[in-house]
Amino acid sequence: MRTTPRMFVAALAIVSATAARADVVEATSTTLVTTGQQPRGGAAGTTPDLVRVSPAFEIISVSAREIRNPVFSDLEVVFSGWGSLDLGELRWDAGSSEKFTGDITAGYVRGSLLKRALTIRAGRALVASGVGRMLQLDGGDVLLRLPAGVSLSAFGGAPVSQRFGTRSGTRSWNPAGGDLAYGGRLGWTLPLAGKYGRGLDLGASAVVVEDGGDVVRKDAGLDLRLAPVQALTLVANATYSLEAERLAAATVEALWAVNAKLFANVDYRFTAPDLFLSRLSILSVFADSSRQDIGGGFRYHLTGDLQVGADYHALLEPGEGDSTTLGHEAAARAEWDLGPTTVGGELSYLTVTDNGWVGVRAFGRHEVGRAFVTGDVVFHTFENEVNGEKVAVTGTVSAGYQLGSGFSAVLAGRAGMTPFLEQQADLMVKLVYNQTYRVREVK
Amino acid sequence: MDRHLLVVALAALAATGCTAKDTRPVAKADPPYVFPHSPHVDSDVNCKACHGSIVSETTLEARVRHVGLPKKNTEDCSGCHDQLPKLAIPARTREFDVRFNHAAHLAKPGMKCTTCHTATPEAKQVEPPRVSMNACTACHKHQRDFAEARCSPCHVDLKRYEKPVAAFKHTGDFLKLHGALARPSAETCAQCHEQTFCADCHAATTTPMRPSISFPEEVKRDFIHRGDFVSRHMIEQAANPASCRKCHGSQFCDACHTLQGVSPTAPDGTFRSPHPAGWNTVGSATHHSRTARRDITSCAGCHEQGRGLAVCLQCHSPKTSGAPTNPHPAGFLRKHDRDDQTKGICLTCHGP
Numbered sequence: 001m002r003t004t005p006r007m008f009v010a011a012l013a014i015v016s017a018t019a020a021r022a023d024v025v026e027a028t029s030t031t032l033v034t035t036g037q038q039p040r041g042g043a044a045g046t047t048p049d050l051v052r053v054s055p056a057f058e059i060i061s062v063s064a065r066e067i068r069n070p071v072f073s074d075l076e077v078v079f080s081g082w083g084s085l086d087l088g089e090l091r092w093d094a095g096s097s098e099k100f101t102g103d104i105t106a107g108y109v110r111g112s113l114l115k116r117a118l119t120i121r122a123g124r125a126l127v128a129s130g131v132g133r134m135l136q137l138d139g140g141d142v143l144l145r146l147p148a149g150v151s152l153s154a155f156g157g158a159p160v161s162q163r164f165g166t167r168s169g170t171r172s173w174n175p176a177g178g179d180l181a182y183g184g185r186l187g188w189t190l191p192l193a194g195k196y197g198r199g200l201d202l203g204a205s206a207v208v209v210e211d212g213g214d215v216v217r218k219d220a221g222l223d224l225r226l227a228p229v230q231a232l233t234l235v236a237n238a239t240y241s242l243e244a245e246r247l248a249a250a251t252v253e254a255l256w257a258v259n260a261k262l263f264a265n266v267d268y269r270f271t272a273p274d275l276f277l278s279r280l281s282i283l284s285v286f287a288d289s290s291r292q293d294i295g296g297g298f299r300y301h302l303t304g305d306l307q308v309g310a311d312y313h314a315l316l317e318p319g320e321g322d323s324t325t326l327g328h329e330a331a332a333r334a335e336w337d338l339g340p341t342t343v344g345g346e347l348s349y350l351t352v353t354d355n356g357w358v359g360v361r362a363f364g365r366h367e368v369g370r371a372f373v374t375g376d377v378v379f380h381t382f383e384n385e386v387n388g389e390k391v392a393v394t395g396t397v398s399a400g401y402q403l404g405s406g407f408s409a410v411l412a413g414r415a416g417m418t419p420f421l422e423q424q425a426d427l428m429v430k431l432v433y434n435q436t437y438r439v440r441e442v443k
Numbered sequence: 444m445d446r447h448l449l450v451v452a453l454a455a456l457a458a459t460g461c462t463a464k465d466t467r468p469v470a471k472a473d474p475p476y477v478f479p480h481s482p483h484v485d486s487d488v489n490c491k492a493c494h495g496s497i498v499s500e501t502t503l504e505a506r507v508r509h510v511g512l513p514k515k516n517t518e519d520c521s522g523c524h525d526q527l528p529k530l531a532i533p534a535r536t537r538e539f540d541v542r543f544n545h546a547a548h549l550a551k552p553g554m555k556c557t558t559c560h561t562a563t564p565e566a567k568q569v570e571p572p573r574v575s576m577n578a579c580t581a582c583h584k585h586q587r588d589f590a591e592a593r594c595s596p597c598h599v600d601l602k603r604y605e606k607p608v609a610a611f612k613h614t615g616d617f618l619k620l621h622g623a624l625a626r627p628s629a630e631t632c633a634q635c636h637e638q639t640f641c642a643d644c645h646a647a648t649t650t651p652m653r654p655s656i657s658f659p660e661e662v663k664r665d666f667i668h669r670g671d672f673v674s675r676h677m678i679e680q681a682a683n684p685a686s687c688r689k690c691h692g693s694q695f696c697d698a699c700h701t702l703q704g705v706s707p708t709a710p711d712g713t714f715r716s717p718h719p720a721g722w723n724t725v726g727s728a729t730h731h732s733r734t735a736r737r738d739i740t741s742c743a744g745c746h747e748q749g750r751g752l753a754v755c756l757q758c759h760s761p762k763t764s765g766a767p768t769n770p771h772p773a774g775f776l777r778k779h780d781r782d783d784q785t786k787g788i789c790l791t792c793h794g795p
Contacts, residue, residue, distance in 0.1 A: 074595045128641065129630075187627065246778075273738065277747075286755070311619075393671075418674050
């Protein structure tokens with residue numbers, strides 16, 4: 001089971017890479033160095049140590065599309081990966097005990113057959129459809145489009161852990177918590193005559209994740225998208241845990257483009273957070289709480305340059321016993337584009353059972369020819385103290401320059417005062433190469 | 444074993460890169476147009492007088508423009524021109540966005556060039572007027588193709604240009620809304636977005652750092668972890684515990700908690716309990732059972748040990764304590780019968 005997808009990837013990758021030529025190749029290379037301080041431990045009653053971390057990264061992303069070959073339509077090879085070297089102390093999120101490490105974020109070969117009725121992908125990719133919940137897999141997926149708008153998709157592979165380490169849920173960062181996952185979705189699409197975008201998408205899907213042969217997660221679900229008119233879209237989905245025999249998550253959204261200036265939405269969400277834990281965790285037998293949030297928001301173009309918006313959600317959380325407590329989440333935002341200058345501000349408010357905050361953010365960007373500068377200040381004041389402090393503030397300033405020939409450079413500095421670091425300062429410099437090559441556009 | 448996959452991917456990448464070396468950057472700009480089309484269209488000059496070869500062309504080629512000004516003063520020109528103006532038509536290399544068969548279309552009865560080319564490029568104009576997609580959909584009913592996101596038969600590469608279609612506008616709090624939209628129509632998203640784009644946020648296990656760190660200049664983008672997220676993360680986690688679990692496994696949380704000395708896995712002598720007084724005192728207002736019932740995922744940030752010797756089992760297992768308190772939530776036993784006790788996590792406490 002583990003060898004087959006790997007061999008498939010290898011075969012497809014080699015065939016596509018050697019015998020074919022891509023019509024469009026997009027390449028991005030980012031060389032990035034940061035330096036800053038991170039706190040480390042300290043026994044009770046003592047001040048934590050501060051260590052300097054200075055990782056250097058090389059991040060590469062390449063996408064070769066429209067690869068001419070005799071077998072597949074729309075053949076593409078996509079790769080995104082990175083390597084890093086910790087020049088100082090090991091950063092906490094290195095994901096490895098080695099100073100030199102790296103990973104593949106995405107890497108797959110994708111192509112279509114049978115007049116694009118069958119699409120195949122093999123490699124490292126995310127499962128976005130149905131109850132896949134953006135499952136990152138080393139494996140493959142197929143999508144078969146049948147007549148009358150019916151489609152059938154299936155996926156299988158090993159959920160991804162960090163730095164090619166063990167995939168078992170208890171010993172890795174793997175959020176899926178297992179070493180094997182498979183599932184699929186049966187969908188039906190009914191387009192409605194008239195303006196494009198009107199129609200109905202309906203799907204039923206399932207996913208199973210196993211760890212060492214035992215079930216970590218076994219979910220089934222339904223999803224729906226209905227656009228009766230182009231300006232109105234209704235979306236709904238539900239995920240049911242077959243193991244716990246409970247609803248794990250559900251969402252209902254209505255999105256309405258009232259006119260060219262005004263967009264509004266209302267939404268409702270239900271989640272049972274404990275069902276996002278592995279069914280093989282001892283913690284899974286202690287709780288079956290659920291949460292709901294309901295609210296909505298709008299965005300309005302006051303003028304062509306000035307856009308404002310606001311959102312509010314009521315958060316229904318479990319309280320003592322069978323009671324429910326009410327939390328609130330709200331945000332407001334304004335953004336003003338003045339040609340080469342953009343300025344904006346945000347207000348945010350969150351209060352839940354244990355704590356909450358009021359947040360204020362101001363940001364701006366100004367471009368002068370090939371150069372730009374940005375500024376960003378984020379301020380939060382907490383309802384209850386966090387590590388003995390009530391306030392956190394960070395400010396970031398960046399400056400960049402388009403060097404030409406696809407190269408650009410950015411220098412950024414961040415400083416702040418936070419509950420966990422009385423004084424914080426980070427510096428980042430990066431050199432980016434971003435270029436698109438096209439050989440030929442039409443077959 | 445996974446290192447083999449890495450080698451294969453890198454080899455494929457290298458090989459693909461080699462074949463791309465003879466390509467050219469897109470940044471080259473074409474020169475302005477020199478031919479005044481509109482007076483000729485208004486005068487009913489036959490387009491084929493200059494674009495004769497297009498009639499038999501089945502494809503569009505970037506370097507083949509099917510332009511050939513008449514060498515002699517023909518009937519098409521002599522109505523206005525005594526002598527043919529001398530014009531040098533510059534070569535154009537602008538790429539085409541669509542696949543199109545002129546020969547098949549022009550052969551249809553009643554089909555004219557102006558049916559689709561309702562506007563033509565004029566002298567000094569750099570950007571040619573685009574043919575509207577309405578010209579295609581006036582005859583071709585692509586509702587199903589559109590609904591099933593099958594754009595590539597006609598569109599060459601949607602991933603690189605602005606989307607004018609109202610149905611795809613990412614309006615409102617799209618960060619919060621987009622997940623539910625993607626579930627039924629992930630293929631639609633894939634028409635424009637590579638998975639590398641999604642992976643920046645959704646593949647947190649394998650990304651080098653969070654996007655708000657690597658893109659400080661992107662002040663207009665919505666980043667979940669912007670600013671001092673470390674100080675806020677426990678509040679955000681309490682507000683929406685499931686959202687963290689979608690991207691982060693427990694060991695990710697514990698990697699930091701261990702270094703900070705707030706996890707039981709912290710090195711000897713560095714552990715600082717983050718719990719309030721009364722955490723293990725039965726009847727206390729701060730007893731851990733209240734938090735565990737309400738938000739068990741917060742426990743998983745430090746205490747996730749799978750079915751191993753978790754701290755919970757010190758009191759809650761019939762194997763390790765004489766008369767354990769039933770730790771299960773109401774209704775739990777109704778859904779899990781005796782058969783369940785022979786498999787999965789139940790075996791930890793109830794197995795032989």
